[in-house]
Amino acid sequence: MDPFEVDMNKAFQKFAKDIIPSDEELKKANVSADRIIKLLQTKSKFDIDRVCIAGSTGKKLTIIGSDIDCVLFINDERPKFEDVLDDFEDILTMTDSFNDKDMKKTPYSIQFKAFGLKFDVLPAANFTKGLQLQGDSLINTQQQRVLAHIKQDPKKYGYMYSSSLAEAAVRFMKRQDGFVNEMVRIAKFWFKTLHFNDLRNRSGGKNCIELIAVYAAKQEENMETKSYLRSFKRFMDYLKNFDNLNIHFETDDDKDRPRVMDPVNPYNNLAKNWTKSIHLLKDYANESNKRLQSLADSRRARLDELFEPQPVYRPNMHGQWIVGVDTETFSRLPDLKIRNKHFDTDELRRGLETLKDHFQSAVLASGASSCDENQIREVLTKMISREIYNSNSTWYPSNAKHEDCDVTFTIPSPNEKAIQISYRL
Template identity: 60%
Template sequence: MDPFELNMNKAFQKLAVDIIPADKYLKDANECANNIMKLLQAKSRFDIGHVQIAGSTGKKTTIMSSDMDCVLFINGDELPPFKHVLDDFDNILTMTNSYQIRDVRTTKYSIQFKAKNFDFDILPAVNFTEGLRGDGDRLIDIQQQKVLELIRRDPKKNGYMYSSSLADAATRWMKRQDGFVNEMVRIAKFWYKTLYFTEYVSGAKSCIELVAVHAAIKEQNMDRKSYLRSFKRFIEYLRNFSNLNIHFEKNEFDVFDNSRPRVVDPVNPYNNLAKNWDWKSIQLVSAYANETDRRLQWLANVRAIRLDQLFESQPSYRPDIGEIFKSKDWLVSTINYSLLPDLKIRNEIFHKDSKLRYGLDIIKNYFQIAIITSNASSPNCDENQILTSVESTISKQIHNSEMAWKVPENENHEDYDVSFTMPVSDKRAIRISYSL
């Protein structure tokens, strides 16, 4: 294997591991999710059968910090959109003093809230296996068959309403993929996290996930699997998004939708996830993929293993973020890491101003990307290289101009309005502070 490809593969493999949330984060998030689902089971006036942590956490494809999708299967005659069930859940969650639950919001099909600083999405689902016995796979098969029979009657009306009822099947399908596929899915989702879209696309992350699965499966016929080759294939698919034609399972329903682009949900053949993308979003993702392809070619030409440049957010500069953070009063330094809070706010305006809070979320994402990709680019990457990458991110992506950096010894982070603490190892971190 070419030395450049070999080293890029090592960097991609390290990235796939580094973007997994810390064990403690996952443990605490899962414990909180299970406790909340037990609370709802115990106090709801509706009979709840089994429950499932679904989404990326359930599929083991979560990256950094992700929402917790929890599906509760409702016994009895209640059907989507579960208005009465959601009202009941809302009352329970808003009345409890446990788990620091706040910001409870009911949508048409779910309840969203924060608990112990984790983001939750609670989705009721129909339980078609009430009272049945058998092993897990048999019950999942029965559930999937019953749900698809309902969707087949009116795919347009029933498809989204019953999607949560396929959570067990979706989770099982992804868990059956091999480790390489799982890693490529995480890398693809990380790439997607670096992109900015002006319009919301329903199911976009699931669509990107399946494109990555398809690209990774192609590697199974190769003598040696290549992360770089698989990522290139994934990017090539998205460069030609309008012509996508991806499906995984052959079955009697597979002729339902032959339109293009097509990315068929492997557990719900009536669901073409690519159909949700509007023309503007298709043009954007294709343009972002073209830029990533250009970066890949440049890195290959200069033989550079620079994932921080490959995964630099797109667009590189957003005027709305530059407008929020006009001041160039920054302090960046390396410090000993002793479980300091990842965000400390000393100026109340950052609590009160929604634009500032939004901006903090965006730049935190910038910093995480810079630190993770710099660290993955080299097995011997030191904290000064990571610090330089963070400084470059602030200069380029927040201010779109060169910056003069202060000497940390002459400054104190406690004098600044806000501070981020971003670990780079078990014992060391980058601290980034800003004042208006």
């Protein structure tokens, strides 16, 4: 194997572990989700049969900053669940102890932040009411009955009943091997560095990225040695040629393209909702391929350069900055502290959240999160120079204290210490 590929494989393998939240954060997520679920089970006027932690958390694919998907199976109700969502929203907004904020009701879920974490609460239709089933028997029966219902009108029900198949989706991913899971985490991180809302918020967007990554990684099964680099390049190639994607896991019929078929719902083509914006994703994949080639030409295994955010985000924040590693653990500090009301508007808050993601990506991709404070400061000051000042010149941070600043960002590192970056006008 080429020495560059060996170095890149080592970097990818380490990175796939670095982007997993700490044990403390994972425990906090599970405890917090349990509190929210128990509240809804106790207070809701609807009959909740059972619950499922789905998404990245349920699939064991969590990366730092992932949402927590809580799926609640409701007896005797069917989508679109308007009344159920209204009921859940009332319960959550009337509970002060969760300190929830940024609550948003979508056609299929309630999204909000609580306990410093992002939650997505989704109702689902229960098709196994009254049956004494568990494990695979329960999942299989639920899946069969949901698909039978979708078959009556696939165009209408194909996506609408996705949450009702959450248990089967979690099981599918849990059956993949460790290499596939690691490549999915890497792909999810790459997608997280693409800062444009249109694609990210598309129905099934994250699931589509996951499945393309699964398909790319599974092509390594017959290789003598599995290669992270080769798998990532294959993932990029699929995205570059999105128009011709033909990804499926159970069937081999050749239908219209592009298609990325949901492995637990053959009526749900996850690629179909992206047609208006897919040129952006293809452009980003092309740029990542160029970066890979540049790294290969110079024989440098630098994931921080590969995962630099796209497109560059340059807010007008040419004031004073400070960077440091706090002695507190990340979970004990707010991830975004705004002290100046000038910044506390919806538009500016969204921009600050984007910038926070940039900081987190820069630290994780550089590997500096496991290094000392001086190396972390170097990574972040260079990133601020590029992203804020559009200059590679040396930047000297302010000596001000964090509490004296207008805004403080707090991002986690795998060693559980909090990295704080502050700004003041």
